Amino acid sequence: MPIERILIANRGEIAVRVIRTCRELGIGTVAVHSDADACAMHVDIADDAVRIGPATAAESYLNGDAIIEAAVSAGAEAIHPGYGFLSESPDFVEAVKKAGLVFIGPSAKAISAMGLKDKAKALMEDAGVPLVPGYHGPRQDPAFLTERAAEIGFPVLIKARAGGGGKGIRRVERFEDFEEALASARREAEASFGDSACLIEKCIQSPRHVEMQVLGDSHGNVVHLFERDCSLQRRHQKVIEEAPAPGMTAELRAAMGDAAVAAARAVDYVGAGTVEFIVDGAEFPSTEAFWFMEMNTRLQVEHPVTELVTGLDLVALQIAVAEGAVLPFAQNDLSIAGHAVEARLYAEDPANGFLPAAGRLDRLHFGDGVRVDTGVREGDAISPYYDPMIAKLIACGQSRAAAVRRLGRSLECTRISGIETNRDFLIRLASDEDIVSGAVDTGLIGRKSASLVQPPEAEALDYAFAALAMLRRECRTSRDPYMMLGDFRLYGPSRQTVRFGEDDVVTVETAGAHRHVRTPRGEVALPDVHWQGDELTCVADGRQVQAHVHRDSRIVTVDRRGGIRRFTLAAPDGSGDTGSADVVLAPLTGRVVRVAVRPGDEVVKGAPLAVLEAMKMDHVMKAPRDGVVARVCVSEGQQVMQDAPLLELDDSA
Numbered sequence: 001m002p003i004e005r006i007l008i009a010n011r012g013e014i015a016v017r018v019i020r021t022c023r024e025l026g027i028g029t030v031a032v033h034s035d036a037d038a039c040a041m042h043v044d045i046a047d048d049a050v051r052i053g054p055a056t057a058a059e060s061y062l063n064g065d066a067i068i069e070a071a072v073s074a075g076a077e078a079i080h081p082g083y084g085f086l087s088e089s090p091d092f093v094e095a096v097k098k099a100g101l102v103f104i105g106p107s108a109k110a111i112s113a114m115g116l117k118d119k120a121k122a123l124m125e126d127a128g129v130p131l132v133p134g135y136h137g138p139r140q141d142p143a144f145l146t147e148r149a150a151e152i153g154f155p156v157l158i159k160a161r162a163g164g165g166g167k168g169i170r171r172v173e174r175f176e177d178f179e180e181a182l183a184s185a186r187r188e189a190e191a192s193f194g195d196s197a198c199l200i201e202k203c204i205q206s207p208r209h210v211e212m213q214v215l216g217d218s219h220g221n222v223v224h225l226f227e228r229d230c231s232l233q234r235r236h237q238k239v240i241e242e243a244p245a246p247g248m249t250a251e252l253r254a255a256m257g258d259a260a261v262a263a264a265r266a267v268d269y270v271g272a273g274t275v276e277f278i279v280d281g282a283e284f285p286s287t288e289a290f291w292f293m294e295m296n297t298r299l300q301v302e303h304p305v306t307e308l309v310t311g312l313d314l315v316a317l318q319i320a321v322a323e324g325a326v327l328p329f330a331q332n333d334l335s336i337a338g339h340a341v342e343a344r345l346y347a348e349d350p351a352n353g354f355l356p357a358a359g360r361l362d363r364l365h366f367g368d369g370v371r372v373d374t375g376v377r378e379g380d381a382i383s384p385y386y387d388p389m390i391a392k393l394i395a396c397g398q399s400r401a402a403a404v405r406r407l408g409r410s411l412e413c414t415r416i417s418g419i420e421t422n423r424d425f426l427i428r429l430a431s432d433e434d435i436v437s438g439a440v441d442t443g444l445i446g447r448k449s450a451s452l453v454q455p456p457e458a459e460a461l462d463y464a465f466a467a468l469a470m471l472r473r474e475c476r477t478s479r480d481p482y483m484m485l486g487d488f489r490l491y492g493p494s495r496q497t498v499r500f501g502e503d504d505v506v507t508v509e510t511a512g513a514h515r516h517v518r519t520p521r522g523e524v525a526l527p528d529v530h531w532q533g534d535e536l537t538c539v540a541d542g543r544q545v546q547a548h549v550h551r552d553s554r555i556v557t558v559d560r561r562g563g564i565r566r567f568t569l570a571a572p573d574g575s576g577d578t579g580s581a582d583v584v585l586a587p588l589t590g591r592v593v594r595v596a597v598r599p600g601d602e603v604v605k606g607a608p609l610a611v612l613e614a615m616k617m618d619h620v621m622k623a624p625r626d627g628v629v630a631r632v633c634v635s636e637g638q639q640v641m642q643d644a645p646l647l648e649l650d651d652s653a
Contacts, residue, residue, distance in 0.1 A: 001324065003077050003078045003319060005074070006029055006030070006077070006078045006319070007030040007074060007076035007078070007079050008031060008042070009085065009086055009087075010032075010061065011034075011061060011386065012040075012042065012376075012389065014301075015031060015042035016041055016375045018082060018315055019031070021316050028048075029047050030046060030048045030071065031045075032050050032052045033049055033050075034061065034385070035060075037383075039380075055383070056385060061085045061086070064091070067092075068101070071099070078101060078102035078103070080318070080319075083299050087299075093106075093107065105297070106267075106269055107268070110270070113267045114297050115162060115297070116162055117136065117161040118138070120294060120295060126266075130291045132278060132291040132293070133202045134201035135199060136161075140198070142182055142183075145178075145182060145200060146175070146178050146179060150175055154173055154175060155172060156200050157203050158170040158172060158181055158198050159185075159198060160195070160197070161197045166233070166237035166238075170182070171203060182198065187613075188618050191593065204278055205280075207231070207279065207280065208284060209231045209233065209277075209442055211300075212224045212227050212260035212274065214269065214275055215271070215272050215314075215327065216269040216270050216321070216327075218321065221330075223261070223334065224257040224260050224331070225314075225334060226244060226253065226309070226334070226336055227244055228242065228302055228305055229241065229242050229248075231281075232429065233445065238302060240341060240344070240426070241305055241341070241342045242340060242403070243306050244309065244336055246438030246440060252284075252287050255287040256290055263292065267295075270321060271318055271321055271322070272314050273296060274295065275295050276295070281441045299318065301344070301392070305342050306340075308338070311337065338398050338399075339396065339400040340394060341403045341407050342393065343394075343407055343429075345391045345393060345422065346388050346421065347390055347420065351454070354422070356384075357419050357421070357588070358384040358642070359418055360418050360419065361379065361381070361382065361390070362378075362417045362550065363416060363417035363418065364378040364415070364416055366391065367409065367414045371396075372393055373391060376391070385589075390416070393407060393414070395407035395410060400438065404435070407430050411427045412427055412562040415534075415559060417552070417557055424562065425452055425453055428452050432452075455565070456564075458558075458565040460523065461540060462521075462560060463500070464517040464526065465556075466506070466558055467517065468508065468526075468529065469536075469558075470556060470569060471496055472531065494509065494510045495508070495509050496510070500570060503520075504519075504520045513528055514527050524540060524541075535547075535548055547560040555567070582627075582648060583648050583649075584623075584624065584646045584647045584648075587619065587621075589642050590613055591640075592613075592640060594610060596609055596610060596611070597632065597647070599631055600628065602628050603623040603628070603649070607622060607623045608621070609621045609629075612640070612646075621646055621647075627649035628649065630648045631648040632646075633646055633648065634647075
């Protein structure tokens with residue numbers, strides 16, 4: 001039966017993605033939103049929109065009753081869950097069907113079977129799918145799990161049995177660290193999934209993460225749509241994904257495909273899903289060196305790379321299957337054309353431990369030549385309440401080299417101001433020699449993190465551009481002719497000085513269209529400078545130079561040659577950094593889940609003081625210096641705003 005109107009029970013880029021396919025199919029759409037998302041992109045482009053609650057996800061996007069009520073009141077016949085939130089909740093699926101609506105996804109039974117990793121592994125073992133050695137039984141007391149970990153042999157992985165997205169996963173190298181890592185994994189799992197139970201697996205030393213996209217219909221047909229390599233990860237969260245996997249052979253693809261289809265058939269799977277495997281990179285591409293990890297019973301964030309190499313629309317296929325259609329192809333009808341690679345662009349600070357960022361996107365422009373899946377626009381805000389993804393950039397080409405090169409170029413031409421992002425980190429990844437050659441594994445980013453996150457050193461041109469931005473007149477439309485004179489002088493060149501931080505002084509001498517700039521990194525002559533908005537073009541050393549230079553109050557960001565440099569105007573008293581090592585502030589809005597110290601405790605620099613849960617992750621607040629805890633300003637369970645004081649330190653008791 002054709003579906004005429006769909007409610008999308010999600011937000012951000014996946015909601016926008018589903019809405020766009022619905023438009024192409026002529027299907028009406030209903031968006032839902034929290035108070036924080038009232039003006040969001042997915043709300044604006046849907047045919048209808050319904051408020052479902054306050055900003056927190058627990059009161060809105062995880063409120064199944066409110067979502068179902070919204071669907072009924074808006075006249076929707078079906079609900080598409082996207083990914084995350086309620087997409088893998090069997091209780092929600094049952095409630096949707098009880099309300100007389102169609103759930104665009106697998107059955108509650110299939111979700112339940114694969115939703116808990118321990119039960120899924122037992123089921124896969126019965127189906128003949130290879131498993132990683134480990135413990136996935138019901139006992140959860142720490143002493144018992146510690147013993148099992150010792151028997152398996154370190155290093156091991158602790159994994160939350162529920163959920164995904166890298167939450168509740170810890171790698172443990174030593175016996176002595178196991179119990180603390182288990183407690184941390186359980187806290188994160190409980191906060192993310194409402195289930196603190198964990199399993200333990202042997203840690204594969206040279207692991208690659210390769211997954212198979214599967215698709216099943218209600219008539220018993222199941223196919224795989226080939227593999228994706230998701231080995232480039234940070235803290236078990238995918239950063240760059242690609243299809244097909246580098247170095248994949250027809251034999252290994254067939255073996256993994258058969259295992260994925262067997263896994264899907266074991267639960268009578270209907271819809272789009274992903275079977276994830278861990279592969280021993282040291283033995284790749286052996287058909288004996290891959291093992292089942294888990295099955296995601298939903299659409300994946302990285303599904304666009306599969307779409308680009310197969311020419312299929314997975315959302316359209318999800319809807320067709322939900323309408324009862326037979327899959328329009330058999331396994332032998334499918335093939336791979338070209339290569340696709342996807343990068344996840346996040347609001348986060350790589351140089352500061354990838355701390356998630358929140359704030360307004362003052363400038364947002366994506367580079368050409370790639371597919372962009374996003375749920376935000378220039379001027380929108382990245383909220384502290386949800387995942388801080390800005391967009392996914394997906395490049396394709398006839399070869400892997402062409403796709404990776406196109407992705408890197410598009411990232412270099414992407415302009416973002418007003419908020420910290422991982423763009424520069426992604427640019428370095430796209431040009432890394434191991435990644436370019438296809439020598440990827442899940443530990444690569446960790447091994448190279450120091451070089452990948454190091455901010456580029458500011459050069460003389462960067463100082464010059466920052467100074468010009470600070471001296472630039474923003475009142476050119478003023479009716480006062482004297483305000484439009486800028487750096488005009490009747491006799492001789494003008495000389496203006498800008499001080500950044502505590503010691504960096506930049507002097508700009510201007511004579512007509514010619515500027516001579518003295519910086520801490522040397523002198524530079526700029527005979528001609530043109531501004532178009534925040535885009536600066538000039539000639540330096542006989543060559544044309546372009547940069548994106550954005551000023552926000554006392555901060556200037558210079559985006560040049562794929563790297564961002566930031567400059568802070570000195571305070572009126574001439575000082576630079578006004579931060580203090582005596583007060584530990586919350587780096588972002590979140591909930592205090594643990595306070596590890598009490599007043600009077602002596603601490604050393606780097607010692608853990610508190611744990612803040614924000615944007616679905618634990619953030620450990622560490623002592624900025626040696627000292628004594630003078631005051632604890634918060635309590636466990638308390639919600640705090642960004643920059644709120646958490647603790648205060650003294651030099652002595």
